Amino acid sequence: MTELQEINKSTSAKKYIVPIGPQHPALKEPGHFQFTVEGEIVVDATIRLGYVHRGIEKAAEQRNYTQVLYLVERVCGICSHSHGTAFIQCAEKLAGVEIPPRAKAVRAIAGEIERLHSHLLWLGVASHGGGFDSMFMYSWRDREIVMEILENFFGNRVNYSVNIPGGVKEDITTEFIDQVTPKLEYLKKRMEYYLDVINTDITFRQRTVNIGKIGKVETDKLGATGPTARASGVARDMRITRPYDGYDLFPVNIVTDDRCDLNARFVVRIKECIESILYIIDVMNRMPDGELTAKMPRKIPAGEYMSSVEAPRGELFYFVRSNGTENPDRVKIRTASLCNWGTVVSSVAKGHKLADMPMILSGIDPCFSCNDRMVQISRGKNDSEVWTWEQLRKYGIEYYQ
Amino acid sequence: MKLIGMLADVIRSLFIKPATTKYPYIKQDPPERYRAKLSYDSSKCTGCMQCVRDCPTNTIKIIVIDRKTKQFVMTYNIGECVYCKQCVYNCRFDALHMTNKLWESASGTKAGFKMIYGKRKNIDKYLAESAEGNSQSAVEEKA
Numbered sequence: 001m002t003e004l005q006e007i008n009k010s011t012s013a014k015k016y017i018v019p020i021g022p023q024h025p026a027l028k029e030p031g032h033f034q035f036t037v038e039g040e041i042v043v044d045a046t047i048r049l050g051y052v053h054r055g056i057e058k059a060a061e062q063r064n065y066t067q068v069l070y071l072v073e074r075v076c077g078i079c080s081h082s083h084g085t086a087f088i089q090c091a092e093k094l095a096g097v098e099i100p101p102r103a104k105a106v107r108a109i110a111g112e113i114e115r116l117h118s119h120l121l122w123l124g125v126a127s128h129g130g131g132f133d134s135m136f137m138y139s140w141r142d143r144e145i146v147m148e149i150l151e152n153f154f155g156n157r158v159n160y161s162v163n164i165p166g167g168v169k170e171d172i173t174t175e176f177i178d179q180v181t182p183k184l185e186y187l188k189k190r191m192e193y194y195l196d197v198i199n200t201d202i203t204f205r206q207r208t209v210n211i212g213k214i215g216k217v218e219t220d221k222l223g224a225t226g227p228t229a230r231a232s233g234v235a236r237d238m239r240i241t242r243p244y245d246g247y248d249l250f251p252v253n254i255v256t257d258d259r260c261d262l263n264a265r266f267v268v269r270i271k272e273c274i275e276s277i278l279y280i281i282d283v284m285n286r287m288p289d290g291e292l293t294a295k296m297p298r299k300i301p302a303g304e305y306m307s308s309v310e311a312p313r314g315e316l317f318y319f320v321r322s323n324g325t326e327n328p329d330r331v332k333i334r335t336a337s338l339c340n341w342g343t344v345v346s347s348v349a350k351g352h353k354l355a356d357m358p359m360i361l362s363g364i365d366p367c368f369s370c371n372d373r374m375v376q377i378s379r380g381k382n383d384s385e386v387w388t389w390e391q392l393r394k395y396g397i398e399y400y401q
Numbered sequence: 402m403k404l405i406g407m408l409a410d411v412i413r414s415l416f417i418k419p420a421t422t423k424y425p426y427i428k429q430d431p432p433e434r435y436r437a438k439l440s441y442d443s444s445k446c447t448g449c450m451q452c453v454r455d456c457p458t459n460t461i462k463i464i465v466i467d468r469k470t471k472q473f474v475m476t477y478n479i480g481e482c483v484y485c486k487q488c489v490y491n492c493r494f495d496a497l498h499m500t501n502k503l504w505e506s507a508s509g510t511k512a513g514f515k516m517i518y519g520k521r522k523n524i525d526k527y528l529a530e531s532a533e534g535n536s537q538s539a540v541e542e543k544a
Contacts, residue, residue, distance in 0.1 A: 063457070064454075064455065066455040066457075066487060067455060067456075067457045070457035070483060070485050071457060134407040134410070135406075135407060138407065138410060138414075141420045144420070148432075151432050151435060152432040152434060152435075153434060155434050155435055155436035155484070155486065155499075156435075156436055156484060159485075161485045161486070164487065164490055169486060170434075193410075197406040197407055198406075200403045200406055201403055201405070201406025201407070202402050202403065202406075203404075203406075205402075
């Protein structure tokens with residue numbers, strides 16, 4: 001045995017840890033990953049989050065309900081409407097306010113336009129991760145159509161804040177319907193084309209088919225949500241299981257796929273885009289008449305409410321506790337990205353090459369600023385305790401020493 | 402199965418106009434409903450402070466000079482405004498509106514971001530009284 005062969009033998013048996021992030025050229029957002037590799041194959045993965053914690057839940061306690069509505073929209077720019085809807089639903093339900101049917105329809109349309117722009121953004125980012133830059137460029141060019149719709153009719157490109165307590169701000173006019181319908185029909189053709197491309201391009205299929213497989217039972221057990229779960233055959237969609245604003249009046253069709261791999265996640269998201277386009281056109285043609293807002297009291301009666309909204313990435317959960325004043329007593333946010341990390345870390349990543357990791361990571365459509373919600377300090381005791389500011393500060397200083 | 406999936410699209414794009422525009426050189430008009438600069442009419446204002454109450458960034462301020470004769474000065478900072486239009490929605494007297502003007506608000510300095518609205522004499526009085534008032538503030542007069 002030569003010396004070189006000996007070295008090769010000793011290194012291949014060893015496990016190496018490849019750290020990626022929080023600052024890394026391949027990552028757009030801060031997160032720290034450690035991939036344990038044997039040769040080129042990943043055998044274990046861990047993740048550390050918390051680099052973009054902004055204290056939004058605490059800040060929400062010092063503002064009134066209207067101000068918090070705009071604050072929570074800024075948790076995530078991509079699903080800003082979902083965050084706003086989920087929060088304000090809690091306040092409306094606590095106050096016993098039923099929003100008018102027209103406002104419900106506008107909320108549903110805004111939600112679906114948001115889903116379109118989020119999925120098109122993801123399509124670009126994920127195909128860029130797989131080295132398919134033509135798809136990245138063209139899908140982002142088509143996303144611009146959706147951004148223009150948002151800009152023209154809701155006034156802003158990202159944080160369009162359609163909601164106000166008790167209804168919506170902007171109306172869906174006949175002018176809107178006339179201008180949007182041809183644009184959406186063009187987009188539908190493009191989405192059908194992309195669906196064809198991802199299923200026929202040989203190189204892209206080799207990078208996605210049978211990569212990052214996760215079974216239906218395991219997906220269910222790990223609590224994955226959104227397109228990640230639906231690509232594994234789990235029919236979990238808040239718009240259908242717990243219909244909220246708009247989706248109770250106009251039901252939406254669910255898209256699932258049983259192939260459980262990365263390709264299925266592409267197929268589910270693109271089919272959802274087509275479904276969203278058909279849904280928007282359908283709702284626009286059946287817009288209920290009436291007011292856009294209902295009267296909302298400033299002081300919300302004391303109580304607790306939990307609401308779930310199907311954000312583009314999955315189930316977005318809000319818990320709001322009111323103490324009868326103008327400000328909420330507690331706002332708890334649990335985002336979709338946080339539920340989906342479990343699938344990557346515990347099963348999907350293992351057994352694949354390190355080069356597949358960017359695609360597997362982007363396969364769940366992660367949003368890092370969504371993730372950083374809470375720090376659970378577990379010391380092996382079951383009893384919960386409330387920490388004072390001094391205790392928390394002392395813990396923080398000691399932790400980072 | 403295709404070897405290069407988007408080849409036809411790529412070749413077609415060679416013969417069509419670029420999707421991008423030469424923005425800083427060729428200016429574009431913002432959409433009609435675009436949320437940009439606020440407009441304020443002090444003669445309609447009653448000083449009810451509903452706009453101040455719900456501003457998410459607490460940037461809008463109404464300074465009451467004389468409530469009976471409707472002498473008000475409104476100030477806000479474009480750099481702090483998040484363009485949510487809540488103040489316009491809250492205003493029951495039609496005094497606040499959102500226009501699509503002055504939407505290019507990127508700047509290298511902080512100067513000129515503070516907007517002051519009202520009648521000329523009221524603005525002068527406000528600037529004389531407040532230490533914040535400096536020559537760099539953008540002043541808009543509205544009868």
